Amino acid sequence: MSNPNFAETHNLVAFLEKPEESDGFEGIIDFLNASSIRYALTVNPTIYTTCIEQFWSTAKVKTVNRERQIQALVDKKKVIITETSIRSDLKLEDAEGTDCLPTTTIFAELERIGYENLTQKLKFYKAYFSSQWKFLIHTILQCLSAKNTTWNEFSSTMASAIICLATNQNFNFSKYIFDNMVKNLEGGVKFLMYPRFVQVFLDNQVEGMTKHKGIYVTPSHTKKVFANMKRPRKGFSGKVTPLFQTMMVQALEDRGKDSTAPTDSHSTPIITQPSSSQPQKK
Numbered sequence: 707m708s709n710p711n712f713a714e715t716h717n718l719v720a721f722l723e724k725p726e727e728s729d730g731f732e733g734i735i736d737f738l739n740a741s742s743i744r745y746a747l748t749v750n751p752t753i754y755t756t757c758i759e760q761f762w763s764t765a766k767v768k769t770v771n772r773e774r775q776i777q778a779l780v781d782k783k784k785v786i787i788t789e790t791s792i793r794s795d796l797k798l799e800d801a802e803g804t805d806c807l808p809t810t811t812i813f814a815e816l817e818r819i820g821y822e823n824l825t826q827k828l829k830f831y832k833a834y835f836s837s838q839w840k841f842l843i844h845t846i847l848q849c850l851s852a853k854n855t856t857w858n859e860f861s862s863t864m865a866s867a868i869i870c871l872a873t874n875q876n877f878n879f880s881k882y883i884f885d886n887m888v889k890n891l892e893g894g895v896k897f898l899m900y901p902r903f904v905q906v907f908l909d910n911q912v913e914g915m916t917k918h919k920g921i922y923v924t925p926s927h928t929k930k931v932f933a934n935m936k937r938p939r940k941g942f943s944g945k946v947t948p949l950f951q952t953m954m955v956q957a958l959e960d961r962g963k964d965s966t967a968p969t970d971s972h973s974t975p976i977i978t979q980p981s982s983s984q985p986q987k988k
Contacts, residue, residue: 710762712922713854713897720747720849721927728932734838737953738845741871743879745797747849751905755920757912761785761904762895767888776887783912787887793880795906803878807866815869820947828862833939836946841935843868848927850879852886854897874952 722739724732738744757780765778776787793801807815809828817824823834832843843864847857851864860868863882870877883903890899898904902924909915938944 709759710895710897712758712901713899714925715848715857716854716897717850717900717902717924718848719750719902719924719926720845721929721931722748725929727929730936731838731841731932733949733954734841737949738842742797742799743850743871746879746903747845749796749902749906750924750926751902751909752915753901753905753922753924754915754918755922756918757781757908757915758898758901758904758922761908762891762898765891765895767891774884774888776884776891780908780912781914785908785911787884787907789880789884791907792883792903795910796880796883796903798880800876800878800880803876803881804866804870805878805881806863807869809862812862812865812869815873816865819869819872820945822942822945830860830862830865831858832860833858834942836944837935838949839947841931842871844931844935845927846871850883852883852890852899854899872950872953 720738722735722744724735728735738747760780761778764780765776768775768777773788778785778787792798812828813824816830819839820836821830821834823831832840832847835843843860844857846868847853847860847864850867851860853860867877867879867882869875883900887899890896901922
């Protein structure tokens with residue numbers, strides 16, 4: 707099997723700022739900035755290429771005291787990742803969150819969000835939503851999901867995540883991330899999954915990361931994302947479905963608390979101009 711590579715549009719850094727190009731997206735940007743997943747969307751550590759490669763080449767799934775773990779060796783040091791450690795490291799408060807909503811609930815809520823292509827199939831397409839909802843779906847898919855291709859499509863699990871966010875329910879992102887890392891290992895590692903997140907895990911368990919020289923530059927959404935989300939797709943009527951009132955209230959309440967979101971000591975600024983998505987080394 708060939709060596710796995712970084713995926714160009716997987717685990718991106720979200721763009722949650724408000725340049726002029728974001729006109730019409732202020733509500734969804736405020737909502738995401740106030741959400742419990744903001745840290746996971748925007749954390750941008752310095753990613754050391756060889757460390758990510760070491761992790762995925764040595765990682766194994768084991769069960770210890772009835773708990774599934776991913777164990778790996780990085781710089782000859784043991785790294786252990788669990789659903790609980792992911793929750794802690796990514797500052798996700800989702801221990802009681804749902805894994806997937808019932809099918810009937812998914813269909814009903816997607817219709818309420820304005821989805822225009824409902825069938826009996828559990829495969830959905832972001833092109834059939836109005837722009838703010840499309841921005842929400844696009845951000846979750848490229849920044850948090852396990853997908854590394856086919857960005858217009860999303861599954862019932864991702865539909866559940868989006869619905870839970872929009873209706874102020876708790877979706878278990880920690881379990882979703884852990885389960886998909888396990889799936890990637892058990893299926894034979896196809897690509898270097900979740901490099902941003904894996905680096906956060908390593909930074910919390912392994913000292914001396916800075917001695918490594920090869921750096922992977924994480925691709926980021928840029929201001930162009932807004933133009934892309936505004937562009938109408940064939941088959942969509944163009945009808946605008948506003949965000950739910952509860953989403954607006956939640957964002958305003960959190961902003962009113964004058965609280966700052968947690969930051970990461972290894973973070974680098976979010977890119978605001980278009981940049982190459984190709985992995986780079988310094």
